[in-house]
């Protein structure tokens with residue numbers, strides 16, 4: 348992951364022309380369930396190791412611009428969390444960072460580099476996270492998603508998460524103004540979802 352990008356960093360890749368897209372330039376497309384990328388990408392999901400630190404810092408920088416995440420009413424240090432990585436050809440392609448809060452698991456960050464999206468890495472990372480939560484004895488897993496992030500809201504609900512709360516206006520209160528998010532939609536509210544870990 349050593350390419351140089353103009354800021355802001357791309358979060359998605361256009362399936363039509365292949366251009367990498369910053370969040371506010373991305374748009375959604377509805378397709379048949381059968382029309383999916385056919386790439387059969389070889390990847391593994393594993394626990395992060397100390398040697399992954401710089402790669403983790405880079406994926407956080409590209410996704411968020413920082414290594415700390417505000418979610419579900421707290422500030423989380425990604426490097427202090429339980430980190431699962433998706434690896435392709437010895438390089439980091441995706442990250443899912445977990446924490447434990449009030450007896451449940453929390454997804455603090457999930458990010459897959461644009462060139463590897465739509466190939467099953469996010470799903471595999473989430474399945475590993477759910478398995479970890481179950482093995483750790485945690486009954487459920489929670490996540491907070493910005494209202495504009497339609498692909499993430501789709502992704503989590505497809506994975507069995509249900510909305511249980513919406514912190515209306517929280518993201519405006521936190522930043523002091525409304526930031527332009529996915530597709531230029533103002534990022535305003537934190538949508539909170541959860542799912543049990545027993546039905547994976």
Ligand SMILES: CC(C)(COP(=O)(O)OP(=O)(O)OC[C@H]1O[C@@H](n2cnc3c(N)ncnc32)[C@H](O)[C@@H]1OP(=O)(O)O)[C@@H](O)C(=O)NCCC(=O)NCCS
Nearest residue numbers: 358410457458459464465466467468469470498499502505
């Ligand atoms: C959302 C995300 C985590 C999904 O990971 P992924 O590896 O692409 O997901 P998968 O390949 O496992 O696909 C899971 C589902 O998401 C869909 N999906 C994946 N990429 C998508 C995209 N760019 N647009 C719409 N849907 C997408 C897949 O079609 C699939 O749908 P299905 O359940 O109907 O089969 C990933 O696209 C991502 O990191 N996006 C950027 C997130 C972001 O905004 N980060 C910055 C703030 S944290």
